[in-house]
Amino acid sequence: MELQSDYKPELVQIREIKDLCPDVKLFRLDHILGFNPGQFIELSVLGAGEIPVVITSHPAEDFIELAVRKVGTVTTALHKLREGDVVGIRGPFGNGFSLPQLRGKNLVLVGGGLGLVPLRPLIKNILLHRSDYGEIYLLYGCRDPYGFLFKKDLKEWEREMNLYQTIDEDCPDWEGHVGVVTALFKKIDFPPNNLAAVICGPPVMFKFVIEELKEICVSDDRIFMSLERHMKCGVGKCQHCTLGKYYVCVDGPVFSYEQLRNCDWQ
Amino acid sequence: MDKLLLPKTEVSKLVKSLQERFSVIAPVERKGQKVVFRRLESYEEPCLDLDYTLSILPPQKIGILPCWQELFGFKVESPNLLSETEGREQVVLFGVQITDLLALKRLDKIMESPVKDVPYWKVRERVIIMGVDYPAHPKAFQPPIEAKEGLFDLFLDDVGEDYQILIGSDKGRDVISRIPLRRTAESPEKGPPLVDPILADVEKLKSAVELSKDSKLWDEMAELCIGCGICTWVCPLCYCFDVCDKINIRGEGSRERVWDSCLLRDFARIGNDINFRESLRERFYNWYYHKFVRMPEEYGFLGCTGCGRCSAYCPAGINIKKNLVRLVKELEEKT
Ligand SMILES: Cc1cc2nc3c(=O)[nH]c(=O)nc-3n(C[C@H](O)[C@H](O)[C@H](O)COP(=O)(O)OP(=O)(O)OC[C@H]3O[C@@H](n4cnc5c(N)ncnc54)[C@H](O)[C@@H]3O)c2cc1C
Ligand code: SF4
Ligand code: SF4
Ligand code: FES
Numbered sequence: 001m002e003l004q005s006d007y008k009p010e011l012v013q014i015r016e017i018k019d020l021c022p023d024v025k026l027f028r029l030d031h032i033l034g035f036n037p038g039q040f041i042e043l044s045v046l047g048a049g050e051i052p053v054v055i056t057s058h059p060a061e062d063f064i065e066l067a068v069r070k071v072g073t074v075t076t077a078l079h080k081l082r083e084g085d086v087v088g089i090r091g092p093f094g095n096g097f098s099l100p101q102l103r104g105k106n107l108v109l110v111g112g113g114l115g116l117v118p119l120r121p122l123i124k125n126i127l128l129h130r131s132d133y134g135e136i137y138l139l140y141g142c143r144d145p146y147g148f149l150f151k152k153d154l155k156e157w158e159r160e161m162n163l164y165q166t167i168d169e170d171c172p173d174w175e176g177h178v179g180v181v182t183a184l185f186k187k188i189d190f191p192p193n194n195l196a197a198v199i200c201g202p203p204v205m206f207k208f209v210i211e212e213l214k215e216i217c218v219s220d221d222r223i224f225m226s227l228e229r230h231m232k233c234g235v236g237k238c239q240h241c242t243l244g245k246y247y248v249c250v251d252g253p254v255f256s257y258e259q260l261r262n263c264d265w266q
Numbered sequence: 267m268d269k270l271l272l273p274k275t276e277v278s279k280l281v282k283s284l285q286e287r288f289s290v291i292a293p294v295e296r297k298g299q300k301v302v303f304r305r306l307e308s309y310e311e312p313c314l315d316l317d318y319t320l321s322i323l324p325p326q327k328i329g330i331l332p333c334w335q336e337l338f339g340f341k342v343e344s345p346n347l348l349s350e351t352e353g354r355e356q357v358v359l360f361g362v363q364i365t366d367l368l369a370l371k372r373l374d375k376i377m378e379s380p381v382k383d384v385p386y387w388k389v390r391e392r393v394i395i396m397g398v399d400y401p402a403h404p405k406a407f408q409p410p411i412e413a414k415e416g417l418f419d420l421f422l423d424d425v426g427e428d429y430q431i432l433i434g435s436d437k438g439r440d441v442i443s444r445i446p447l448r449r450t451a452e453s454p455e456k457g458p459p460l461v462d463p464i465l466a467d468v469e470k471l472k473s474a475v476e477l478s479k480d481s482k483l484w485d486e487m488a489e490l491c492i493g494c495g496i497c498t499w500v501c502p503l504c505y506c507f508d509v510c511d512k513i514n515i516r517g518e519g520s521r522e523r524v525w526d527s528c529l530l531r532d533f534a535r536i537g538n539d540i541n542f543r544e545s546l547r548e549r550f551y552n553w554y555y556h557k558f559v560r561m562p563e564e565y566g567f568l569g570c571t572g573c574g575r576c577s578a579y580c581p582a583g584i585n586i587k588k589n590l591v592r593l594v595k596e597l598e599e600k601t
Contacts (some may be wrong), residue, residue: 006384007337007509007521011345047342047513050521071537086345203540230536232509235381239506239528239556243542245563264548 005235009044009088017083020067020149024114025079027066028057031089035059036096037121038226038254041066042234044088048077052231052249055092056117058124064089067117067149093234094253097122097198097224101256105196106134108218110209112141112181112201116149118226118253119200123153127160135191136161141181141201143167145174164188181205185212196222203228207266210257223257227265268449270431270442272422277429278311283445284358288394291329292360293321303328303361312361320403320578324366324502326373327525329359330389331505335523337385342517354392358441361398364459365408365573367417369502370395372567376505385523394437399424402460405574407587409465425456464590465572468562471590474597475558479551481596483589488547490582495527497576497584503557503569506533528553554589 016028033041033055040054043066051074057065070079081087107126111119119138126133138157142148144167157163164184166177177184181201195218199209206225213223229241229248241248244263246255255265272280284290285308292312293301301313303325327333339348362370374390377383397418402408414421419438422429431447433439465471478484498504508526513519526533529549534542543549557569570586577585 003380004382004384007523008347011347044521046340046345046521047511047519049511050509088345202538228536229542230534232507235383237376237381237383237505238508238526240508240526240533242552242556242560244555245560 003235005090005233005237007090007233009042009050009090011086011088014081014083014085014087015063017081021147024067024069024149026056027068027078027081027087029064029066029087029089031064032062033059033064033089033092035092037125038096038118039092039094040234040253041089041091041093042231043068043074043078044090045074045077045081046086046088049074050088050090050232051075052093052234054118054226054253056120058121067114069114091234093249095251097226097254099125101222101224102126102196102198103129103132104134105194105222106191107136108190108195108197108213108216109136109138110181110197110199110201110205111139112205113143113147114149115199115201115205115226116140117200119198120150120153122198123157123161127157130160134194137188137190138163139166139181139184139188140164141166141168141184141205144169144171162188180208182208182212185215190216193217197224199223199225203266220258220261221256224254225257225260226253227255228253268451269453270433271425271428271448271450272431272445273428273448277422280445281306281312281360284360284441287356288358289355290358290360291325293325303359306360320363320406320573320575322575322579323500324369324573324575325359325362326366326370326502327499329357330370330393331373331386333525335385335389337509337521337523339518339520342513342519348518354389356392356394358394358396360396362395362418363400363573364397364411364414364417365406365571366502367395367397367414367421368409368411368571369573371417372503372565372569372571373505375565375567376561394419394441395434396438396441397421399429403574403578405577405585405587407462407464407572407574408459409572410461411459423456430456462572462587464587464594465568465570468566468568470594470597471558471568472562474590474593475554477597477600478593481593483592483596484547484551487550487584487589488545490584491529491546491550492582493529493531493546493549494581495529496579496581497586498527498529498553499525500575500579501570502573502575503561503571504528528556558590 012029012031015030018026020026040052043053044050053066056067170178197213197218231241232238234249236247236250290306292306295313296302301321377386395418415434418434421432506526507523561569
């Protein structure tokens with residue numbers, strides 16, 4: 001089939017809206033979509049504009065879910081919408097995570113802030129075939145205790161993997177770890193080999209997490225990260241998301257560290 | 267086969283007859299030496315006889331990929347997309363110079379694969395391309411061009427008193443079929459075009475730019491360049507775009523594609539004030555990187571056809587050909 005883009009979104013209804021934390025809302029859309037965990041869509045609020053948003057539900061579900069933080073024009077317009085209102089979607093776009101490269105390995109999953117959003121469908125997928133994987137470590141850091149997303153999911157996941165949560169600075173409501181997510185590495189005894197890692201989070205986090213992963217001998221081709229870039233078209237035309245020879249919207253957003261070593265990816 | 271000739275004095279007749287059937291976009295003179303492409307009024311004649319006809323904007327950026335292009339219309343209340351108004355007119359892009367023809371061919375390829383850009387082709391399919399042979403602009407550096415016939419529907423080749431009409435497509439043949447032309451069996455005199463070798467070796471230029479990351483050139487350019495983006499607006503192979511919504515007070519809107527420039531500060535910026543190409547050095551290098559590395563990697567051709575516009579209109583006097591020559595020299599010194 002010839003690939004083509006007319007940039008026209010499909011209009012879908014918002015079935016349900018939930019508050020996840022003070023500035024992040026979960027939108028459940030009445031739409032079934034085949035996609036790979038880690039892929040994103042272009043989401044339209046007609047009149048406000050279009051933005052890239054990663055899909056946080058699982059492909060087997062009969063809806064799609066998006067978790068969006070209010071930061072600017074489009075996200076603010078989105079936060080004003082109500083259940084039953086209509087948004088536009090295009091996609092899915094990008095590559096998503098490559099499960100064959102994770103299967104059979106001990107996994108270190110690192111999420112910072114909204115970074116749990118792309119990890120969620122991946123984790124759900126992994127848990128469907130839990131025995132295909134070795135030990136799983138989920139390291140999840142937020143600025144404060146109010147920022148943690150998907151608390152119900154976390155409770156469930158904790159039974160099947162090692163979950164470590166941390167907040168940046170001490171806070172009276174919090175009894176768990178305090179410190180940046182990289183500080184957690186020192187507290188964990190990782191298996192000595194057969195490790196693969198996935199990193200999702202704010203750009204500042206990557207460099208430090210990679211240093212820690214090198215310490216525990218995860219090789220470059222087994223470190224996967226989901227990158228954020230300015231994106232407009234989602235189909236490799238507009239040039240906003242370019243990174244060296246790559247289009248993050250097409251060749252990414254998930255890259256192995258090996259692919260990026262020689263680019264100015266930071 | 268007979269050659270078809272059109273005396274230069276008959277060009278305006280040709281254009282008149284085209285105007286009967288098509289909307290014609292052609293070069294017109296604007297105050298002094300500047301030439302701009304725009305839709306010709308019925309009483310107007312195109313201007314082809316300046317010393318050189320380097321229009322400020324390449325004609326494809328008027329007729330095919332304009333600054334604002336509607337992708338679709340919509341209603342904000344009870345949101346729905348508006349169906350398209352069909353039946354747009356056929357357009358003749360008249361008087362396109364050879365380096366712009368080459369650039370358009372490449373832009374077609376970019377908009378065709380790996381993903382076909384539907385809004386582009388909706389316009390493109392209705393456009394008939396008529397090239398004209400002009401003397402080269404002093405800042406131009408035309409590469410050698412093979413298979414010129416594949417670049418146009420019709421071409422007016424300068425052979426002295428006459429234009430020889432070259433036919434590049436059935437569309438072109440059809441357009442010209444109703445126009446009285448002189449036929450001749452003899453071969454009109456025509457010297458070889460002035461070509462410049464710098465753009466001829468794609469692989470070499472690619473390495474020269476790819477391996478130049480640390481060159482002082484980029485520091486010097488970052489000092490000179492004011493980041494205005496003019497070079498990208500005037501370039502026939504710059505097509506970066508932004509997408510925005512426009513709405514009116516009746517709640518009707520349109521989503522538009524609008525030119526953007528990778529040299530502008532916010533081009534790669536995301537939230538939290540993170541900018542992936544904060545410095546002008548990075549942005550300037552990225553401009554060349556796209557044209558001379560990423561595009562050859564993706565399509566096998568360069569993102570520059572040597573029209574000379576970016577050099578002619580840069581307020582800081584930056585000359586792309588000089589830069590390319592220097593990068594190649596630096597590469598040769600390295601190896
Ligand atoms: C692949 C991908 C997946 C994403 N997934 C999510 C998600 O699941 N949840 C979520 O909350 N956010 C996600 N984002 C970020 C989200 O796209 C931006 O927050 C959003 O575009 C900001 O739009 P705005 O109109 O509200 O802000 P604006 O008013 O446009 O600007 C706010 C800031 O965001 C920057 N920005 C503008 N456009 C973009 C853009 N297209 N991409 C990135 N930054 C931009 C601006 O430079 C500005 O600094 C994702 C981004 C990418 C690239
Ligand atoms: S880079 Fe400059 S010389 Fe090359 S095609 Fe673009 S405007 Fe013309
Ligand atoms: S036209 Fe000249 S000054 Fe303006 S962005 Fe281009 S190189 Fe820089
Ligand atoms: S978002 Fe347009 S090229 Fe990637």
